Amino acid sequence: MNVLIVEDEELSAERLQKMIFGIDPAIRVLATIPSVLETISYLQNEDNTQPDLIFLDIHLEDDNGFKIIESQNLMIPIIFTTAFDEYMLRAFRAHSIDYLLKPINPLELQASLLKFKKINNASHPTSNSHIIEAIQTIRTPEKYKDRFLVTAGSRIFSFKTSEIAYFTIEERATFLRLFDGRHFAVEYSLEKLVQMLNPSDFFRINRTLLISVNAIRDIHTISAGKLKIDLEPTTTHEAYVSSERITEFKNWLGK
Known part of the structure; x- marks a missing residue:
């Protein structure tokens, strides 16, 4: 499996990569990219290996991570990794597998990767509609971290x-x-x-x-x-x- 890490925090990116390898050493991290523009450039370059899965932070150094999805009409599965929980509903409306809040729990990451593998191996497309309905019943989260x-x-x-x-x-x-x-x-x-x-x-x-x-x-x-x-x-x-x-x-x- 090939994955792309889009994360502008160097320590967070390193920690995520170590956890990924700890869960499955066979996973190949193609690149760690800190910005929206660099990610778009990578995905548009036909010479680059395209990822099977993207780990995407939302607040990047130059823009909002959703811009990558919107500008590329991206259909590659995504696991969001962010410190902000207010984007959860929007994330699941995108082509997302999971939404992990930082600092990322290794067990939650392992569960997300297992979920991706099950979906990837399934013969029918995945729908997140039931997840969206569940999230809509949750009260609006606080804006600031406490x-x-x-x-x-x-x-x-x-x-x-x-x-x-x-x-x-x-x-x-x-x-x-x-x-x-x-x-x-x-x-x-x-x-x-x-x-x-x-x-x-x-x-x-x-x-x-x-x-x-x-x-x-x-x-x-x-x-x-x-x-x-x-x-x-x-x-x-x-x-x-x-x-x-x-x-x-x-x-x-x-x-």
Whole structure:
């Protein structure tokens, strides 16, 4: 079986690929692609091996993953892998096999692959109409993420968003830091976290810091175009609001 992974988070893509190989070493990952345009280019190139199955994230670095389906009138089976549950109904109306929420559970991934193989081996086409009807009975999900699942070694933790003081980039990886001082790696970039979190509670002050309003201990005016923030718990490096975000930051504080 040939699969294509469309995912703009490098850590998420690597983790997904490892899980796929762990479930079935015979599966061949043709490519890992981070954007809509690159995916369309790959699928349109007749010299490229076409996938039997696509793992598709929804929020990609340049656009919405559904644009790939719409622009190509795509009929290749898809397993959606995303941090957002509000697209579930739309996903099942596409040519989808399953809808997995990040962080992806290996057992759920295994079940999705088994489902694909059963469908692929069946002599009749699959209909998702019964799935759509079931989803329509579910209440509309909350817009913003209120819990994060993280792993540390063999342990799994779940934290409320209200327990998180800030997210930071360290050595090209993203970490969350709790108010109690503990920190854990997460699979999301700050760009994606901004989309996932309630903007009333979190603000990205610069390229490497996304902070909770409750983590702000003090604010210092260094110059007309520079603000320094004391956070609790403290950061490894001093936290500054970038000059282009100062006006927006002040408006955010005044909400």
